[in-house]
Amino acid sequence: MIKIEHLSKNFDYFEAVKDISFSVSPGEVLGFLGPNGAGKSTTMKMICGFLTPSKGAISVFEHDVVKDPLAAKQLIGYLPEGAPAYADMTTLQYLRFIGEIRGFKGVELQQRIDKVVEDLALHSVITRRIENLSKGFKRRVGIAQAILHDPKVLILDEPTDGLDPNQKHQVRNLIRNLSKDKIVIISTHILEEVSAVCNRAIIIAKGELVADGKPAELEARSRYHHAVTLQVDTANNVLDDLTALDAVAEVEVSPESTKRFTLIPKSGAEVFSGVNKLIQDKGWVVEQLFVERGRLDDVFRNVTMKESQAEEVA
Numbered sequence: 237m238i239k240i241e242h243l244s245k246n247f248d249y250f251e252a253v254k255d256i257s258f259s260v261s262p263g264e265v266l267g268f269l270g271p272n273g274a275g276k277s278t279t280m281k282m283i284c285g286f287l288t289p290s291k292g293a294i295s296v297f298e299h300d301v302v303k304d305p306l307a308a309k310q311l312i313g314y315l316p317e318g319a320p321a322y323a324d325m326t327t328l329q330y331l332r333f334i335g336e337i338r339g340f341k342g343v344e345l346q347q348r349i350d351k352v353v354e355d356l357a358l359h360s361v362i363t364r365r366i367e368n369l370s371k372g373f374k375r376r377v378g379i380a381q382a383i384l385h386d387p388k389v390l391i392l393d394e395p396t397d398g399l400d401p402n403q404k405h406q407v408r409n410l411i412r413n414l415s416k417d418k419i420v421i422i423s424t425h426i427l428e429e430v431s432a433v434c435n436r437a438i439i440i441a442k443g444e445l446v447a448d449g450k451p452a453e454l455e456a457r458s459r460y461h462h463a464v465t466l467q468v469d470t471a472n473n474v475l476d477d478l479t480a481l482d483a484v485a486e487v488e489v490s491p492e493s494t495k496r497f498t499l500i501p502k503s504g505a506e507v508f509s510g511v512n513k514l515i516q517d518k519g520w521v522v523e524q525l526f527v528e529r530g531r532l533d534d535v536f537r538n539v540t541m542k543e544s545q546a547e548e549v550a
């Protein structure tokens with residue numbers, strides 16, 4: 237388990253991380269979300285032992301990261317932001333170098349390199365210098381070095397940044413398959429990534445933890461939770477009829493089509509049956525009709541904007 241207690245980090249007088257506490261258990265794939273500059277990378281660097289906390293404590297499977305850094309670091313694979321260091325090495329030299337640092341040699345070292353080369357599809361760049369690789373390949377080499385020692389904890393700072401859609405899909409599958417008994421923490425700006433691979437999400441804003449829950453629990457906090465989206469083949473009076481429904485707080489007309497509407501429910505109200513009845517009564521021809529689970533981007537905006545508004549008022 238990773239246990240983070242009252243963690244803070246100051247850079248001179250600037251407090252980048254403010255009194256954050258949470259725990260992560262094996263099997264959890266935690267999406268770490270927040271706007272630019274929220275403190276995600278700083279927190280990840282402290283968990284990995286690359287930055288010393290100003291206050292608070294972090295333990296990784298009972299090993300204190302500050303007092304017992306070697307034991308903690310052996311359990312962690314870390315993909316930092318950006319490209320791997322040692323850019324003048326070839327992919328193979330770099331993976332061998334990292335493997336040796338991790339204490340592997342001989343046949344085992346070769347087997348581990350072969351496995352990550354296979355998992356990340358690095359065959360075509362194995363003899364090329366890292367500095368000459370595309371952004372996507374640099375990222376994949378970075379992930380390969382992070383998983384080479386099959387760590388119990390994987391900390392990935394924007395793992396799919398710079399990858400094309402196929403590579404993104406491949407890396408997300410890899411993370412999903414890795415994660416059964418591991419702790420995985422992923423920072424990302426891509427909210428669909430959270431729904432795709434994470435079973436828990438934490439949102440931080442201006443260094444503070446502002447939301448923590450399963451993706452579905454966070455989506456349920458959105459005003460679009462149980463909203464109904466409807467597309468019909470006529471635009472006549474549809475907006476007025478929908479707006480007049482009792483359970484509806486607001487109707488949004490799609491920017492793409494004036495015949496597509498999203499009905500946002502009043503708090504705790506159920507919209508679907510009213511819409512369904514209206515469709516029958518009016519004889520509308522329905523092209524699309526579905527109930528939404530909620531939108532993570534809406535919750536993200538809500539909790540992160542609240543933080544900045546509170547600061548403006550103070």
Ligand SMILES: Nc1ncnc2c1ncn2[C@@H]1O[C@H](COP(=O)(O)OP(=O)(O)OP(=O)(O)O)[C@@H](O)[C@H]1O
Pocket residue numbers: 247250252270271272273274275276277278279
């Ligand atoms: N070494 C440093 N010295 C001074 N300030 C720093 C340092 N590292 C980070 N910061 C500041 O701390 C804040 C948090 O930065 P951090 O990189 O952790 O944010 P982030 O959430 O990872 O952002 P992004 O999504 O843009 O990567 C930012 O305001 C950043 O400018």
